[in-house]
Amino acid sequence: MSAALPLLAIPMGIDTHQEPVVFLRADSEVCRAEGFIANTRILVCVNSRSLIATLNVVTNEVLPARHIGFSRIAWERLALSGNEKVTVRHAPVLHSMSAVRKKMYGHTLSEKEMDDIITDISQHRYSDMQIAAFLTAGVERLNTDEIIALTRAMVDSGKRLTWPKRLQLVDKHCIGGLPGNRTTPIVVAIASAAGLIMAKTSSRAITSPAGTADTMEVLTRVHLDLAEIQATVRKANACLAWGGAVNLSPADDMLIRIERALDIDGTGQMVASVLSKKIAAGSTHALIDIPVGPTAKVRSQPDAEAMSQLFEAVGRALKLKVRCLITEGSEAIGYGIGPAQEAIDVLAVLQNQPAAPADLRERALLLTSNLLNMAGRGSLGAAEVQARELLESGKAWAQFQRICEAQGGIKPIPEAACSLQLGARHSGTLLAMDNRRLARLAKLAGAPNTPAAGLRLHAKLGQALAMGQPLFTLYADSQGELDYAADYYEHNHDLFMIGESP
Secondary structure, eight states: OOTTOOEEEEEOOOOOTTSOEEEEETTOHHHHHHTOOTTOEEEEEETTEEEEEEEEEEOTTTSOTTEEEEOHHHHHHTTOOSSOEEEEEEOOOOTHHHHHHHHHTTOOOOHHHHHHHHHHHHTTOSOHHHHHHHHHHHTTTOOHHHHHHHHHHHHHTSBOOOOOTTOOBEEEEEOOOSTTOOOHHHHHHHHHHTTOBEEEEEOOOSSSSOOHHHHHHHHSOOOOOHHHHHHHHHHHSEEEEEGGGTTBSHHHHHHHHHHHHHTOOOHHHHHHHHHHHHHHTTOSEEEEEEEEOTTSSBOSHHHHHHHHHHHHHHHHHTTOEEEEEEEEOSSOSSSEESHHHHHHHHHHHHTTOTTSOHHHHHHHHHHHHHHHHHTTSSOHHHHHHHHHHHHHTTHHHHHHHHHHHHTTOOOOOOOOSEEEEEEOSSSEEEEEEOHHHHHHHHHHTTTTTSTTOEEEEOOOTTOEEOTTOEEEEEEESSHHHHHHHHHHHHTOGGGEEEEOOO
8 A cells, every 4th residue: 555545635623733733543554554653744745735744643433534634734734625635655854853963962053054954944844842852952052153043044034024225223122031021112112203213023922921912912903914014114114013924034933832832941042033033124223121130031140241242242243233231120010911911001101191100111211212322313311311202292102103003003902801909918018029920920810812811010129018908910811710820829929028128
């Protein structure tokens, strides 16, 4: 029996996220002839189209004889409609996996080896397990040359935004690890109101309760194609789009998906991820915010300085002007954590509301001042005066509305179905909060997958609290998720440290 024997395509209706999976019966002639077993990587061909998929073997009751089942993503990628004749055979050998194994043993990869790995990943030839192997092999083990090679390969793997020659495009990015630090929409509004060009493409959350794209999607449409990004920038000097929609550095989106599942964010991959997106978007200048704190992603000043030097070295090698700011990261920024709650804070700052979080406003002004300075708009002091005037005069808010209108209009912020307010367990001063577990708490409530889920803080470090005084409010779309998050808090009493001031 030959593996060329055609099988009839049938949808299984199973969501396997972004990894294509196909299903064959255990008694399939093809399985027996080719020695296919569960988890075999196979090449699936339909007319002139093909993809590499992971095989799952099912019992006879699940699938009719001489049929092949497809997960949703596999069905979509092959553009199937049903009952097409499908042939399968062993997937070709992935020679780049030898480079992955080489890295597992601590050896340095060449530029060609890194390019081969990223090419295969971007062409969907790697399984999730193989991508995970590459990521874990490189966690904190990539040298500067490897990171430069990885960044360049990630840029080359996808499309690039093109702009008129000599046009200056600025961008900013925070490395994360600080819940609620949603400065980007504010910075983009102020900087573009000052005349800077910002084609901002942002990521969704990796290990946090919200990314900039998640928060902006609460407020407006972020799924823009390349032409729409360029049109929005022409209309409003800026955009705030989701980078994953435009195939800029597509391998990065695949890596991020697995990093999220593994809950890892290695320095080398992070630098390559951030800078590849900036370069692919056509940016000429990039400002990087590196918060440092005991429970932030970066925990010491020396580590922050080493990361800063790495960002700047990779930027130089790839003709991107990079400036890093090392900022305070001891507590969450603003009051909201989660897409909708962070959107509330962003609007409060832009609208100059009296209760707007001062720390979010001042951090956004600091970053904008540095962007203006990088772009040649005067000294840092003069840039800070200009940024503050644009915000306080309402010009930044008008500019933000202009950007959102160009992207499809401003939407109402969704509200959670369930909420629970929790108070201080005893009186004293709020001395510390655990940023990582605070992010975990918001994620257990449903953020960012449920935009309205998350939490809202009612206290900041240094604030005196009475016993029972509101500390934070949890938000979820179901009572079960709310109870799940509340139970986590009950078992993590030291998430907030309340005591006597030293």
